[in-house]
Amino acid sequence: MPSIKKVAEIAGVSVGTVSHVITGSVNVSEPLRLKVQAAIRELNYHPNHVARSLKTSRTRTLGIIVPDMTISFFPQIIRGAETAARKRGYSIIAANSDDDGERQKELLSLMRSQCVEGILLVIAAAPTPQSQITRIMDADIPMVCLDRIPDRVSVDSVSVEDVDAAQMGVSHLIERGFRRIAIVTGPMSLRNERRRAQGYRQALEAAGIAVDESLIWHGTLHLDEVAALCRERLCNPKGRADAVFCTNGHNALGVLRGFRDCGLETPRDIGFVTFDELTVDDLFTPSITTIVQPAYEIGCRAGEILLDRIEGVATQEGSITVRLPATLKVRASSQR
Amino acid sequence: MPSIKKVAEIAGVSVGTVSHVITGSVNVSEPLRLKVQAAIRELNYHPNHVARSLKTSRTRTLGIIVPDMTISFFPQIIRGAETAARKRGYSIIAANSDDDGERQKELLSLMRSQCVEGILLVIAAAPTPQSQITRIMDADIPMVCLDRIPDRVSVDSVSVEDVDAAQMGVSHLIERGFRRIAIVTGPMSLRNERRRAQGYRQALEAAGIAVDESLIWHGTLHLDEVAALCRERLCNPKGRADAVFCTNGHNALGVLRGFRDCGLETPRDIGFVTFDELTVDDLFTPSITTIVQPAYEIGCRAGEILLDRIEGVATQEGSITVRLPATLKVRASSQR
DNA sequence: CTGTTAGCGCCTTCAA
């Protein structure tokens, strides 16, 4: 790997001059500039980011931690953040926490060591100790939380308008005539799950339907368990729910599996609405009504806020809170 | 950000000693070690990877470039690679090329600047100039290509056994009684697409079915175009194909959209088999028969090979070629 | 076992 010294030597100038033409910070005369550029090409020289970072204490790197990037919601977020970052000359390091608090802690620590200039975080479902987050912020590393917002910590955050979104989905089911609407949630340790459950309650109340606690099913994020949960509560036709509302797309696959296992067809036997596109919803037969989150935009906005903080553009004292609206895609599964 | 110097000061020792306890390369007496560790905790000190990398010329970082990590095949690969890397103390920088040659070139250059120690590459569909790859290898940066293997360049590679896999899928359709089997490919600039097309031909020939060139449909990777292609060739019942074989999961969504637009149902009106799980295949109604690639394992193996090269474990002179078998998941779409 | 020190490659004053 040729260094700036080598380039200077070949070009017959000093390293300072080479540095000047690379950074463009200082004017260099035409002839010298050309000689330097020629040398750079000849050597296939690539400035060493590591050395530059050490000198300038700017890595131009962002970190993003998501639970699992094989879940389609997260890559969309990452791509949004990547785009925002790239526009401003930053790159991104993405990593998976597997919803594990310990792993998340390791990653946070690793990213600090790697000197990322800011961190985008979708917290793990395992309760995240407040300290993990405050430690980062105490070290003056800007952080923006996405999708899942931690409790009791004041931190910039971007997510969907969870309550409204859930309410919209449930109200839609009610409008279509469903009355015994069950809800399948993820872990209640997550605030967005709680808020979605709240939206569910509000929708029922607004329609004058009493909330039946036996129709509130708290799931994990494991498909098998969610499927089993649904089987157990749906197999018996007596007093069965006439529709299910699911608070996240991952669990939705478990719910659908549960339907299938009970021989239930939607919407013939049971109505269904879920958060998140199931990748190919409109190809399902029958297709599934979904609450679509603007995942890409969530990533984008979060990235922008983070960059604004890093570059001192965002001067706001308190934490910035962005809540984006979701969209209801009405399809067959909610028609009776 | 406290530095090693600060730690040394607090602990009342020299920076060398601190370094020794951190790296563990040199023995340090119990009492000093404890003092250092206490200081580290007190300061919440994180060793600066950047400085370490500069000194050691080892970043312990790998780069991976995929076309688009919102396509479910790629995150699986990335996670495989991430796991392999983590096991050996490396981290990963992942980026998307959007199948754009220019973008890919930029990323390769960026990663060089970032001093990644090796690169995993799924080449862009836009023909990749050989030079992009040889430049990296000439700079002694190990590289492993995944899934899509470049032509005319000798480089380590890991992918599925494309010919066999395609042949398996098409033979399966033949066994089930389909005879006019169309194939929808991706860009023929990609070797894996060509090899899959070859598997298609071989399967037909092995069954004594003449290849009908009018049933070979070369698609792009744009769903709308693929859907239009299928609509055009399938809407007319006269002489229509009785089954479609699709060479990649992304395009499969386009094909299914085409079916729907023509009012065709699978398998009632047309048989269907495709490469790659459609995320939720067994929930489709009817479910789709797929050729499943061991995506996670492809990423893992590629990561391991790359690390072996980096650490000088892999001494093999020529390029390493790993071809993994695919699995056929028989479901409803191929039953007549 | 512990401390001292020379760079790693680069940027950035500062002087010429």
Next chain:
DNA sequence: TTGAAGGCGCTAACAG
């Protein structure tokens, strides 16, 4: 406009 030189934080000799 150009060049010389210090130092970012760390590791790895080397000396004590």
